[in-house]
Amino acid sequence: MGKLFGTDGVRGIVNQELTVELAQGLGKAIGTFFGEGSNILLGRDARAGGDMLSRAVESGLLSTGVRVFEGGFAPTPALQYAVKTLGYDGGVIITASHNPREHNGIKVLDRDGVEVSREKEDKIEEIYFSGRFNVVPWNRLTYDVKRDDRVIDTYVQGVLSHVDVEKIRARNFKVLVDGANSVGSISTPMVARLLGCKIFTINANLDPTFPARNPEPTMESLKETAGIASSLKVDLAVAHDGDADRAIFIDSKGRVQWGDRSGSLLSWWASGKVNFPRRIFTAVSSSSLVQEFLSRYGIEVVWTKVGSVDIARKLIQEKGIAGFEENGGFIFPGHQYVRDGAMSFALMLEMMASEGVSSADLFDRLPQYYLVKTKVDLKPGMDVARIYEKVERELGTGNQVVKIDGVKIIGKDFWILVRKSGTEPIIRVMVEAKEQGMAESLANQVKALIGA
Numbered sequence: 368m369g370k371l372f373g374t375d376g377v378r379g380i381v382n383q384e385l386t387v388e389l390a391q392g393l394g395k396a397i398g399t400f401f402g403e404g405s406n407i408l409l410g411r412d413a414r415a416g417g418d419m420l421s422r423a424v425e426s427g428l429l430s431t432g433v434r435v436f437e438g439g440f441a442p443t444p445a446l447q448y449a450v451k452t453l454g455y456d457g458g459v460i461i462t463a464s465h466n467p468r469e470h471n472g473i474k475v476l477d478r479d480g481v482e483v484s485r486e487k488e489d490k491i492e493e494i495y496f497s498g499r500f501n502v503v504p505w506n507r508l509t510y511d512v513k514r515d516d517r518v519i520d521t522y523v524q525g526v527l528s529h530v531d532v533e534k535i536r537a538r539n540f541k542v543l544v545d546g547a548n549s550v551g552s553i554s555t556p557m558v559a560r561l562l563g564c565k566i567f568t569i570n571a572n573l574d575p576t577f578p579a580r581n582p583e584p585t586m587e588s589l590k591e592t593a594g595i596a597s598s599l600k601v602d603l604a605v606a607h608d609g610d611a612d613r614a615i616f617i618d619s620k621g622r623v624q625w626g627d628r629s630g631s632l633l634s635w636w637a638s639g640k641v642n643f644p645r646r647i648f649t650a651v652s653s654s655s656l657v658q659e660f661l662s663r664y665g666i667e668v669v670w671t672k673v674g675s676v677d678i679a680r681k682l683i684q685e686k687g688i689a690g691f692e693e694n695g696g697f698i699f700p701g702h703q704y705v706r707d708g709a710m711s712f713a714l715m716l717e718m719m720a721s722e723g724v725s726s727a728d729l730f731d732r733l734p735q736y737y738l739v740k741t742k743v744d745l746k747p748g749m750d751v752a753r754i755y756e757k758v759e760r761e762l763g764t765g766n767q768v769v770k771i772d773g774v775k776i777i778g779k780d781f782w783i784l785v786r787k788s789g790t791e792p793i794i795r796v797m798v799e800a801k802e803q804g805m806a807e808s809l810a811n812q813v814k815a816l817i818g819a
Contacts (some may be wrong), residue, residue, distance in 0.1 A: 371495065372488040373673040374789025376465045376474035377522050381416035385471055387423045387673035394427020394459075395502070396495035397475055401457050403432035408453070408515060409444040410438035410446040411461035412548040412610045414471045415575035424473060428459070432503035434510045436818045438518040440573065442611035443474065444707035445522035451480035451703060452521060465608040465694070466790055468576060481683070481704050482676045506507045514696060523557050526710050529640070529702050530717040535699070536563030538720045543567045543604035545592045547582050549575040551611030555709045556759070562716060562772060567599055578790050582609035584695060587741070589615065596609045597621025603719065603726045605712045612675075613695035614708035616715060618726040627653040628733055630691030631660045633699070635713060636718045637689045638666060641701045648681045648690040650674070652784055654799055656734040674789060679704045693797075737803040739810040740794040743817045754794065754817055758785050761816055781805060783813055 371377045374638035377393060401407060407428055411417040421437075428435050436455070438446050443460050452460040466472065477483045477492065483491070494500065542564045546552025552571035559566045569592055570579040580588040584606040596604035596617045604617035606617035616624045627649065635649045646667035649657055658668045666688065671677050675698070678690040683704050690698040696706030699714060719726055745751070755774040767777040773786025773795075781800035788795050796813050800806040 368404050370490050375464060375482065375676060376462075378470055378472035378790055381420075381471045385416070385420070389418060390420045390423035390473060391427040392495055393430055393473055393491075394424035394496030395500040396427075396491050397459060398428040398431030398433040399426070399494050399499070399501040400491050401433060403501060403507070406434045406435065406436065406454070408436050408438050408446060408450050408455045408458040408518075409461075410441040410518065412443070413440065413573040413575055413794060414461070414463060414559040414609060415468070416471045417461050417575070420471055420473065424459055424461065429508065429512070430503070431501045431509070432507050435512045437512055437516050440550050440553060441518045442522075442554050442708065444612050444703070444705055444709065445518055445554055447476055447480035447705045448522045448525050448703055449515070449518040450478065451527065453515070453517060457483075460610070461611040464610050465613065479704065481679050485676065489812035490653060497642050499800055504561050508636050519554055519557070519780055523554055523561065523709075525702065526558055526707075526713050527561060529699070529710070530562075530713045531721070532562060535716050535720045539563060539565065540602040540716060540719070541565045541567075541597045541599070542716075543569065543592070543599060543601045544571065545569050545584070545589070545604065545606035546571040546611070547580060547584065547609055548572060548577050549582065549607070549609045549611070551708060551759065553607065554611065555607065555712060558709045558713055562713065564716075567601065569595060573748070577609075579631040584608055584613060584615040586623050586625070587615065593617050593621050593623050605708070605714060607708045608695070611708040612706035614697065614711040617724065620727040622727070622730070622731050623629045625654075625732045625738060626691065626697070627657055627693040628730060629695070629711065629715065630689070630693070630697050631657050631733060632718065632729055633697050633714055634661060634689040634691065635664055636714060637701070638664065638701055639689060643686050643688055643700065646687040648678050648685075648687055650678065650692050651692070651769055651773075652786075652797055653693045654736050654738065655782060656736050659734050660732075670769070670771060673786060675706050720789050736799050736801060737806040738805045739798045741796045741810055741814065742788075743796065743814060745787065745794055747790045749818070750793070757786065757816055758783070758813065762813075781809060783809060785813060785817070
């Protein structure tokens with residue numbers, strides 16, 4: 368049996384790996400899994416092929432006797448919040464999140480709005496590959512697709528319910544929103560307006576070609592946005608990925624702040640807002656600064672595999688203040704157990720308003736590390752397990768080795784993570800050190816070891 372689901376949903380190049388036929392078959396498998404008569408909410412981001420794939424999935428769902436409701440263009444966290452709060456049995460989102468322009472994907476949500484567990488993904492895959500679909504007779508195909516226009520407003524009000532709106536409004540913050548030419552351009556400016564901000568936007572027109580930058584908000588792709596934020600002298604800028612579950616911040620000095628830095632601050636802030644055990648969950652790809660900073664406040668750090676599904680399910684099962692990834696995905700359980708870009712943005716504004724300091728001052732409270740992120744194309748014949756062994760053999764001696772996801776080498780003033788991507792045919796390499804030159808040198812050394 369093949370494998371469909373990766374780190375976060377099913378993804379591929381539109382009309383190559385991700386075809387109409389696959390989407391329709393997956394729709395049948397999802398509908399069979401949830402069962403006849405289930406109410407499923409469907410939404411999408413602005414990616415190319417989104418309408419085509421939505422209709423293919425829809426037709427597959429309908430053939431199994433499922434009732435389908437269209438939520439339209441919406442950020443992933445907005446649809447997730449709607450599934451949870453509006454009483455749906457599950458949801459499907461047509462999105463490839465941060466993947467390159469030519470990709471799209473299909474993500475399946477459980478009734479709590481969180482992506483279905485790995486075990487449930489396996490069950491859906493088994494149905495898909497076996498072809499054992501629950502195709503109902505004609506006289507039970509009685510339901511037309513209906514619209515649900517409550518998704519965005521319900522979500523925005525949900526975000527606002529968790530912050531001190533009046534305290535934020537009193538500060539009259541000036542903000543910049545980079546919507547990545549996708550659905551974050553719809554909801555985050557609405558949140559900012561209702562919080563009394565003066566709003567500037569960039570890349571806020573929906574465009575499936577992503578003409579301004581790649582959908583993934585990185586140090587490199589946000590250079591132009593950071594320059595604009597600096598020239599406008601905004602109090603805070605936020606940049607989303609294609610489906611707006613991530614938020615990468617640019618502070619009042621125009622510095623792009625990576626997600627584990629914002630995640631550390633937001634976790635500290637969340638510790639005063641929720642009555643959960645004082646621990647957070649974050650992937651092995653996060654910085655050492657997380658533990659160094661949060662330990663000051665008696666907050667335990669639990670390391671997990673990379674992937675929001677794993678972090679969210681750990682958070683639900685074991686309870687904690689928050690969960691996050693270094694890529695800008697932050698989970699605030701007071702709101703919902705999923706990554707949520709607009710919620711992260713509202714919490715950051717509340718922290719700034721309550722502390723009475725600039726965003727730059729907040730980020731300057733954190734320890735300083737230097738991070739290098741790079742990648743190596745996974746070519747035919749490359750043995751990932753052997754690559755892990757080689758990295759461990761060459762660099763692990765005398766250092767701590769962690770094998771939760773890929774191989775992570777932790778030294779005195781540095782760490783290295785080498786792992787196969789779950790969403791793209793690449794090997795990701797991350798290196799962090801106290802000195803920038805050391806981080807860059809180690810990154811080059813690791814790429815040479817891999818054979819780039």
